Amino acid sequence: MDAKSVIAHEVAVAAGPFAPGHLGELTRIIPFEMVDEVLAEAGRTQQRIRDLPSRVVVYLLLAGALFPGIGWQQVWQRLTAGLDGLRTVAPTAGAMAQARRRVGTAPLRNLFNLLRGPAAGIGTAGARWRGLLVCAVDGTLAAVPDSPANQAEFARHRCNNGGAGYPSLRLLVLVSCGTRTVLDAVFGPTANGETSYAPSLVRSLREGMIVLLDRNFAVQALVEAITGTGAHVLVRVKEHRRLPVLGRFPDGSYLSRLGAVPVRVVDCEITLSTSQGRRTCAYRLVTTLTDPHPHPAAELIRLYHERWEVETSYLEIKSTILGGRVLRARTPAGVAQEVFALLVTYxxxxxxxxxATGIRPDTDPDRASFSIALNTARDLLVQAAGIFDHTTVDLVGTIGRRVLADLMPARRIRTRPRVVKRAISKYNVRGAVDRTTYKATISIDILTTRTS
Known part of the structure; x- marks a missing residue:
């Protein structure tokens, strides 16, 4: 007869009906006191202790963001799986829906406002460029359920292969490029464009920042608003946009104006070479950093590539967390609640x-695996592990240790053809598509012949 091993599993959770209210080890970042504070601020603290206290419902919503592919009752099962020996309720789907409506959106929005911002260990590699915190703004679309209530609020997004897909909302985020932490976010119907939402993010800018923007955001009023906060701008504009030459600099850039704002313009060609050939693209960059001595043109061109970090953030949210799935909520109020929960969880x-990477100043945060962090957080939630701090302060925790133990290689210059494909389906939308990733080299030529 084989010998048996017995493993004792002890957990420390809140007492009574509050026990299922946790997020595993992530509870250390969102402690009970913080959740109670945002509930009180929103006036959503329960008047009497229920089977589903408001604090527990907030953690349920956050756990739902960690497990987007399952129903709410299965999310509840994961919250309570590690609570062996404790009496826990088994709420119905209807009871959980009523509890989510009772809590509403405001506590999740308040929680996001408490947590948004750059990470404390902002001195890590890649977070700053010449003393400036590097940030980026961009937008994306997220599909919501095709319910009558959502159809009335959100427009349908056209599919690549014709017809109409799910209704979509537009999400814009302001990201710290070094750590991909979210400084601010705004979302709403797609009837409003990205440039309509972008001014709402200006509130989170300040002196000591530089914001990287794509061509769609090269709007005079937006650049003026950002400059008014003391932050700087590096934005790509259309190649043929008329910008007067007011003076030339030795690095190939020239002085100009964008409305009332003095700017510097850099015209360049970037050539990408792979085993499949060469491709050259023209770029015209505009920046409010008008002194070329501390901010050379060649460095600005390389800095602009960091704008892609916001695209990686969207990849992590929409593909790694959501797995390409549609959101759950079937009402606009529920959608707002779910999006804030998703942003908080991210x-x-x-x-x-x-x-974790902050304790190793020479380690670029790019090498930290988001998938490892996400899956470890899911495991610890199911185990109800690491909810309370130990007597010794552990800033890294199990999540950080697993991330540091399996760092990704330093980023290399690679490229793959940009193709349109479905989020989940492995089938090609049209014909054969080259999805190979190729090693690449990049060369940059600054152009000095343009006159306007």
Missing amino acids: QVLRLAMAD
């Missing part, structure tokens, strides 16, 4: 990763 994962 932010705390990023903060946990920044805490």
